[in-house]
Amino acid sequence: MSLPDPVKFTFSGSGAVTPVRLCCCIGMTCITKSASCTLKLHFLLERMAHLELKKCIFLLNVFKLLIGASLEKNVSLPSPAKVNLTCKLDEHSHLKNPQVTWKRGSQTISHTSKSHNSWTIQVTVSDSSHLGSYVCILKAEKEISATFNLQVPKLQGKDKPVITYERDRAVMVCKSDYDPKGWTWYMTNGTELVPIDRILRSDKFQIKSPSPNVNRLEILKLTKEDGGVYWCEAAFELGNSLYKFELKVLSIAAPLKPFIAIVAEVAILFTTIVLYEIYSKKKGKGEFWWGFLVG
Amino acid sequence: MAPPLLSDLGYVPPDGGWGWAVVFGASISIGFAFTFPKAFTIYFKEIQGVFGISYSQLAWTTSIMCATTYGGGPISSILVNRYGSRPVVMFGGLLCGVGMISAAFCTSILQLYICVGFITGFGLALNLQPSVIIVGKYFLKRRPIANGLAMAGSPVMLCTLAPLNQFLFDNFGWRGSFLILGAILLNCCVAGALFRPIGPGTAPVKTQVNEEGKDALKGKITEDGPMEKKIEEEEEKDCFEKVNQYLDFSLFKHRGFLIYLIGNVLMFLGFFAPIVFLAPYAKHTGIDEYSAAFLLSILAIVDMVARPATGIIANSRWVRPRIQYFFSFAIAFNGACHLLCPLASSYTGLIVYSSFFGLAFGMVCAMLFETLMDLVGAARFTSAVGLVTIAECCTILLGPPIGGILIDTFGDYKYMFIKCGAVMVLAGTFLFIMNYYNYRMLAKEEKERKTKEEDLKSLRTENEGKKNWNKDSTEDGPELEPLRENGEGVKKEMNGTNEV
Numbered sequence: 001m002s003l004p005d006p007v008k009f010t011f012s013g014s015g016a017v018t019p020v021r022l023c024c025c026i027g028m029t030c031i032t033k034s035a036s037c038t039l040k041l042h043f044l045l046e047r048m049a050h051l052e053l054k055k056c057i058f059l060l061n062v063f064k065l066l067i068g069a070s071l072e073k074n075v076s077l078p079s080p081a082k083v084n085l086t087c088k089l090d091e092h093s094h095l096k097n098p099q100v101t102w103k104r105g106s107q108t109i110s111h112t113s114k115s116h117n118s119w120t121i122q123v124t125v126s127d128s129s130h131l132g133s134y135v136c137i138l139k140a141e142k143e144i145s146a147t148f149n150l151q152v153p154k155l156q157g158k159d160k161p162v163i164t165y166e167r168d169r170a171v172m173v174c175k176s177d178y179d180p181k182g183w184t185w186y187m188t189n190g191t192e193l194v195p196i197d198r199i200l201r202s203d204k205f206q207i208k209s210p211s212p213n214v215n216r217l218e219i220l221k222l223t224k225e226d227g228g229v230y231w232c233e234a235a236f237e238l239g240n241s242l243y244k245f246e247l248k249v250l251s252i253a254a255p256l257k258p259f260i261a262i263v264a265e266v267a268i269l270f271t272t273i274v275l276y277e278i279y280s281k282k283k284g285k286g287e288f289w290w291g292f293l294v295g
Numbered sequence: 296m297a298p299p300l301l302s303d304l305g306y307v308p309p310d311g312g313w314g315w316a317v318v319f320g321a322s323i324s325i326g327f328a329f330t331f332p333k334a335f336t337i338y339f340k341e342i343q344g345v346f347g348i349s350y351s352q353l354a355w356t357t358s359i360m361c362a363t364t365y366g367g368g369p370i371s372s373i374l375v376n377r378y379g380s381r382p383v384v385m386f387g388g389l390l391c392g393v394g395m396i397s398a399a400f401c402t403s404i405l406q407l408y409i410c411v412g413f414i415t416g417f418g419l420a421l422n423l424q425p426s427v428i429i430v431g432k433y434f435l436k437r438r439p440i441a442n443g444l445a446m447a448g449s450p451v452m453l454c455t456l457a458p459l460n461q462f463l464f465d466n467f468g469w470r471g472s473f474l475i476l477g478a479i480l481l482n483c484c485v486a487g488a489l490f491r492p493i494g495p496g497t498a499p500v501k502t503q504v505n506e507e508g509k510d511a512l513k514g515k516i517t518e519d520g521p522m523e524k525k526i527e528e529e530e531e532k533d534c535f536e537k538v539n540q541y542l543d544f545s546l547f548k549h550r551g552f553l554i555y556l557i558g559n560v561l562m563f564l565g566f567f568a569p570i571v572f573l574a575p576y577a578k579h580t581g582i583d584e585y586s587a588a589f590l591l592s593i594l595a596i597v598d599m600v601a602r603p604a605t606g607i608i609a610n611s612r613w614v615r616p617r618i619q620y621f622f623s624f625a626i627a628f629n630g631a632c633h634l635l636c637p638l639a640s641s642y643t644g645l646i647v648y649s650s651f652f653g654l655a656f657g658m659v660c661a662m663l664f665e666t667l668m669d670l671v672g673a674a675r676f677t678s679a680v681g682l683v684t685i686a687e688c689c690t691i692l693l694g695p696p697i698g699g700i701l702i703d704t705f706g707d708y709k710y711m712f713i714k715c716g717a718v719m720v721l722a723g724t725f726l727f728i729m730n731y732y733n734y735r736m737l738a739k740e741e742k743e744r745k746t747k748e749e750d751l752k753s754l755r756t757e758n759e760g761k762k763n764w765n766k767d768s769t770e771d772g773p774e775l776e777p778l779r780e781n782g783e784g785v786k787k788e789m790n791g792t793n794e795v
Contacts, residue, residue, distance in 0.1 A: 163468030173344045210347065255471030262478035266485055273488040 071146040076153040078178035079237045080126045085148050087136035088118040095140040103135045125150060128239045152236050153178050155243035163248050170219040172245045174232035179212040180241075186231040193231060222249050303672040304432065305495030313491055314433035318441050320489035321426035322448025324384060327391070327483055328364060328423035329449040332357045334456040335411070338469045345469075346404050353404070356412050358692060363416030364423060365688035371424035372681025373541045380425035380432075381490040387421025388483030394418055395477030399470045415480070422483050424680050427664045429490045431673040438668065439615065443606015443661040450599040450657070454592075543678035550736065551670030552679055554729040556686055559663075562626055562722035563690040565715030566659075568698035569633055569652065570594070576708045582642055590645055594653040601657025609662055619734070622659070622666045623727035629655035630719030637709035670733075 075083065087100055100119040102109040112122040123130060131150045138144045156175045164170040174183070185207060186193040196217070198207045206218040215234075219226055227249040234241045308314070339353050346353075374383045394414030401407050426445065434441040463472035539545055546552045573594070577587035605625075608614055614621050632651045639648045664680065671679045698711040 160465055163466070163471070165468070165470060168470070169345070171345045171347075208347075216344075216347070250467070250471070255467045255474045258475050259478045262475065263481060266478070266481045269482075269485045270488050273485065277491065 072149060073147070074149045074151060074154075076177065077125055077131070077150055077238055078153050078180070080124075083123045083125060083150065084112070084120055085123065085134055085136070086118055086120040087138065087146060089138065091117065095138075095142070098138050098140040101137050101139075103137060104132060109134070123150070125238065128152075131238060152239045152241045153234075155232060155234055155241050157232060157243045157245055161246040161248045163250060164222055165250055165252060165254075166222055166224065168222055170222055170226070170247055170249075172217045172219075172230060172232070172247070174215045174217070174234070174243055174245075176213045176234050176241070178236070180234035180236050182235045183207070183209065183215040184233045184235070185215075185217045186233065188229045188231070219247075224249050224251070303674045305674070306493075308433050308435045308493070308673075310434050310436045314441065316489050317429055317433050317491070318444050320486035321430050321445040322451070323486040324388075324422045324426040324448075324483055325445055326448030326452030327480060328419040328426075330453040330456055331415070331419060331480075332360045332364075333453060334460050335360070337457070337460045337464060338472065341464070341469050342407070346407075348404050356404075356407055359408055359412030360416035360419070362688055362692055363413055364419045365684045365691060367417050367420030368424055368681040368684030368688075369542055370681070371420050372428075372678050374421070375425050375428055375677050376541050379492045379494075380429040381487055381492055383421050383425045384487030384490055385484045387418045387425075388481055388485075388487055390418030390421065391415050391480035391483060392418075392477045395473050395480055399473035399477065418480070418483075422486075424684065425490070426486070427680055428677050429493075431664075431668045431676050432493050435673070437610060439609035439618065439662070439665050440603070440606040442665040442668075443603045443609070446661050446663070447599060447602040449660065450595045450602070454595050454599070542681060543675050544682075546671065546675060546679055546682060549671060549675075551733055552667075552682075554726065554733055555667055555670055556683055558623075558626075558722050558726035558729070559683065560686050560690050561725065562659075562719055563687050564694050564697070565630070565633070565718035565722075566694060567691060568694045568711060568715050569636070570656075571695045572698055572702065572708060572711060573649070573652075577645055579708060580640060580645070582645070586642065590649045593646060593649045594656070597650050597653030598657040598660075601654045602661040605658045605661040606665075609665065617734075618662065618669055619666055619730035620727060622662045623723045623730060625655060625658035625662060625723075626726065627720050627723030629659055630716045630721075630723060633712045633716030633719065636712045636716075 077083070085102075087102075089095065089098060098117075100111075102111065102119070102121045109121050109123075111119050113120045119136065121134070123134065125131065131152070134148045134150065136146045136148075153176055156177075157173065162170060162172060185196045185205075187196055188194070196205050196207070198205050204220055206216075206220065208216045208218070210216065215232065217230065217232070227247050230245045230247060232243045232245065335357055339350065342348075343350060343353055371383065391414075394410050394416075397414070398407060398410035401410055427442075430441050430445050431438065460472065460476075463475055467475065570591075573590060574587040577590055578584065609618055609621060629652070632648065632655050636648050636652075639645050664676075667679055667683060668676045694715075698715065701711045701714060702708055
């Protein structure tokens, strides 16, 4: 199997940007020396987004082209913006006369700008209908495609179940990289999502926001029935984003079983050692207990 | 050139037998003491969220724990001097268990500071020092191996505790995990039960001595020989002596002890920071989280192998008399690794760095207490270890924050590595030079003492025939004659001959 063409990443940015570390590797050989590459051939990108409400122009044009592999990149858009998406082919590439088409679904989009090795489109995202997948298809000797997924920002929370105990307090923290317009929490009733009204049940639920991009749900006086799935929803201009939390309420007895087991093990070992010592000191056992404790 | 292997304990250590069970118990105890603060950081994110506090506020918990573990050294030493290792370790294990169990019911960060920080930390202090001390009481000829094996408990425990903590946390939440960890810490009591007391109860010198004769014997020996030989139960009325019985402050006049203290205090300034910042540095250079964690695993595995291996090397005929040089070399090697780290920018380079770092780290840790025992002797080691740990406490705590400040100021990790490397190379060089001087002084003193003894011996054989001498001695009492003989006999045994 022949090696794929090495592809060089470049990026272009505007405005106040922080440096981006790029990585281009095929196997163990890396072209860019400024950063290290993992063996898994996935690229690293540190976003240099400078978000302004008035003038949001994202530039994300880094991707990697491999034989037969298609590339995907998620672009988070919290508010309406004009986005430039660029596909760029490395100069060292051996591909001759590449033809590039940009598509969204089945609809072809025309290039905004073009050069001998880069093709750019500009997408104006003003509402949620413009979100979705934009694909750049390169046809030459091989066909390579790269996908940009324009979407609302994803939320972060805890992906493993939150474990709490009865009569304790449960805390679920929902975070976002951007400031949403509002937060809502839901609990599931069967298959329905029921919003949690904190004013109505302030003795049970407390919702706090220590900073605009962090929201906390606190559930007090837990009972077994409180366990289940909770949803955190952040409202952005271009749509809403959801995150799922799973809450498990255990009884005090749950950790007590391993606890007692371990204490029993300690007691057994301790007694064994003491008995062994008595056995081996059979001859001088008069002063044994005092000698055992004080060396 | 180096001093001969002497036991100033007053008895001959078994160098095996039950000693290996003691080493096993000590490795468990030491393992818990060193790794528990590190393994505890898994719970940080969750507790941060529950109590609504910042990372630095929570990080105080482990800082308090570390500080108490090292700062509680002198108290540990006093208790061991008074009661022996066994009850102290068992009480320490109990304290740790109680601390963590009560931490499971905490409702505020302050309660966590007290339960996890102070109580558990103090319990770990009562575990750490006595474990190290009792290894020195059971071994002499094979002491470096025993120390290496005992210290190997730390990386083994780290490799076990870290995934165990993760498992407990995923299944029981942080409160349940604390409860179960409290039970696990009770295993230190089991380790303590293995520390069968050993003492000079069977040696000929002690059994023949009665109350009045003891002081005279002590006076005779300190007068006749500059070699320091402290009897464990001093009954002097002097207040200073009484304090020294519990915690030997006269160690501050001991040349070897001071060298060790200054060198180690300097070394710890750069000892722990690279471990703390290895994973963040790896992520900074663009490596993903799992590969960064893998670097630490490599470090732990190499460390695990390096410690007993270093013990074996340090025990060999060529290294044992010059063990201080080996220790200084290990420290300087450690420093050199850190200085070269900024050159490693690729993942392979970092793997190489982690392996060498693990090796160097293991070498230094394995010999950390062995060299102190070698310098001050096993009898005074009890107090020495307490005084040393409380002095090291400050620099151990300062090391990572200073590294953090360097990283934040310059935005680059390399200055932190350079600082750690430079400090350790300096410490290693200092120890090397000062120990060279110390060895020479010890050899000189040994020579002086030998010539003095020979003079005294020839003088005594001369005067035996003289009547005046006999008259004087009969006035003193018949007790002194056999005691004097015994005193000489002890010295001769110390020299390796048995002519009594």
